[in-house]
Amino acid sequence: MALRICSAYRTISTDAVLVIAGLIPLHLAAEEKRDLYVKAEINDEVKRQQRRGRWTRKLIHNVEDWTSRKHGDVEYYITHFLSGHGVFMDFLHRIKKIPNGNCMYCDEIDDAEHTLFCCPRWENGRNKGLSCCRM
Incomplete structure (x- = not known):
């Protein structure tokens, strides 16, 4: 449920x-x-x-x-x-849906933290105060 x-x-x-x-x-x-x-x-x-x-x-x-x-x-x-667990390359790679878990935009490991906080592709949609500092 x-x-x-x-x-x-x-x-x-x-x-x-x-x-x-x-x-x-x-x-x-x-x-x-x-x-x-x-x-x-x-x-x-x-x-x-x-x-x-x-x-x-x-x-x-x-x-x-x-x-x-x-x-x-x-x-x-x-x-x-x-x-x-979702549309992140690292997760899809772990469940063997795709061949590697790297981000298609910057070649870093694409997990939830990377996508939401670090990936340069989504920089314009973030607040200016956030940076890529692994939580």
Whole structure:
């Protein structure tokens, strides 16, 4: 359901797509109700899950703020940007849809960060204050 809500590729991590769609996984809601002994096991699982969705985590620091916002709808392009799974050459290369992951305009690795913040092709559409500084 989360994939359809935000028009995501099925390769996006479950954690990232649930955050973007503003959904809480049922297993996490149930885990919140467990007693202190079980919470120690949950902390270990959370540590493992934190390795996934790194790009989304860089952009959405506070899940509660994101899910309770009163503006902006999640849609195809926003989902691609927030997940890093979309029309970026590096991603398409990783899923073996194209032969290499370099930007067709400047030959740098074309990921979400490059496209939105660094690529000279899109410079005119950006604010003048942004620069290519890897987040």
